[in-house]
Amino acid sequence: MKNDRRARIKEVADRLAAAFVSSGALPVETDSLLPADVLLDLYGEDIRARAFVTHDPLHGEQMLRPDFTVPIVQRHMAEGAEPARYTYNGNVWRKQTGGRASEYTQVGYELFDRTDPAGADAEVFAMFAGMLAAYPLKVMTGDMGILLAAVDGLTTTDRRRAALRRHVWRPTRFVRLLERFGGMTPPPETRVALLADVAARGADAVLADAGAQQGMRSAEEVLARIAVLQEDSAAAPISAEEVEMLEQVLALKAMSSDALVQLRQMAADFPALVAPADAMEDRLKAMAARRVDVDNLPFEVSFGRTSMEYYDGFVFGFSAENCPDLPVVASGGRYDALTRVLGQGRSIAAVGGVIRPEALVAVQEGNL
Structure with a gap:
């Protein structure tokens, strides 16, 4: 029974x-x-799909x-x-x-x-x-x-090390990042085209021609993201010895x-x-x-x-x-x-x- x-x-x-x-x-x-915001800060939004969430009128979102x-x-x-x-x-x-x-x-x-x-x-x-x-x-x-x-010992940028650390628990994503940072796979064609356009005309001009704003990101956030992509594009690949x-x-x-x-x-x-x-x-x-x-x-x-x-x-x-x-x-x-x-x-x-x-x-x- x-x-x-x-x-x-x-x-x-x-x-x-x-x-x-x-x-x-x-x-x-x-x-x-438990307060949902604490768990979301720790685990990210992934936890929301696995946890039972409710809303309390006094304490807000709870899990x-x-x-x-x-x-x-x-x-x-x-x-x-x-x-x-x-x-x-x-x-x-x-x-x-x-x-x-x-x-x-x-x-x-x-x-x-x-x-x-x-x-x-x-x-x-x-x-x-x-x-x-x-x-x-x-x-x-x-x-x-x-x-x-x-990962911390790799000879590369702080951003790349942080990205690899963040995805250590996601093996497929981790391998893809390592291959890209090591120069074994090319960056997406859309990113290459965007950075070429930015190099030729400047980020402000590219953004101005992009049309009406969509989504939640502000123009400042978009420009900051472009700057990050430029920095990553200029970084030398992780050496073959370190990848191995x-x-x-x-x-x-x-x-x-x-x-x-x-x-x-x-x-x-x-x-x-x-x-x-x-x-x-x-x-x-x-x-x-x-x-x-x-x-x-x-x-x-x-x-x-x-x-x-x-x-x-x-x-x-x-x-x-x-x-x-x-x-x-x-x-x-x-x-x-x-x-x-x-x-x-x-x-x-x-x-x-x-x-x-x-x-x-x-x-x-x-x-x-």
Whole structure:
């Protein structure tokens, strides 16, 4: 019966939450309705298509809670002292495809501690790995910080680096930009024609002949955009060597210890990778100290690029290998950049993760 299954889900959720509490986490509650403007600033308009939005006559546009991380970060930055550990157990709402439930339970753990990032990463991962060890799950780890550092180290304009960073979580768009910035694909013909016309007659004359204004952009905004296109057109392409290096970083996939060796080899030719390699080495040492077998821990730089948009460092995920139709069972990682956005420039080192009890119950049912 449906109620029996709900009871099993609640039992699993309560057990997981109790385990986090016994590890020192403070249980917290958050509002179910959250201000939409905060989430839109963080995720962009993409979140609007996935979240349930309503309008309150007093508080304006609101969203049913799509996750717990944002309100917990806000609460900690307003009230908390470090180090701090929190856990939560409740429902979230997201529009789904493929017949998945739009309302489901999340149980999570968040750790705020800037004194030892590697130790914090290891603590959270080892805790999740231990709690999920009895289930037939496939684990994967990654590090968004490696890819972001590689982008930051490119010899190109600030605008191009910013564009690549912005689309790191959109692999197809990222590759297209890299190919264009590297001179492997030509710019659109319409852009070439526009810039040629601007070079011949000046931007003001081109705009004056464009006809009646359409859309929401002002003439000043259009002229500013033309100036950006001119700057980009004049920039030298990213070198073939750096494009190849970035492609090697994207393709890095091995067991964690071997991946670190390969990353060190890349860093010898590309110094921007030295710092993330150092961070990875510290993290693996901290994990090994917690009895994580890092020699047999899968690692992939590109892991999480399509589903973990606010993570900017170490990431991990647990999935049901024998149940490919299930959503990810558990996931998490480091999200220092998110705290910087919510703190208006004041950042707090943060790492955490979430478990979906419904998925765990489905895994159990599939193995009965």
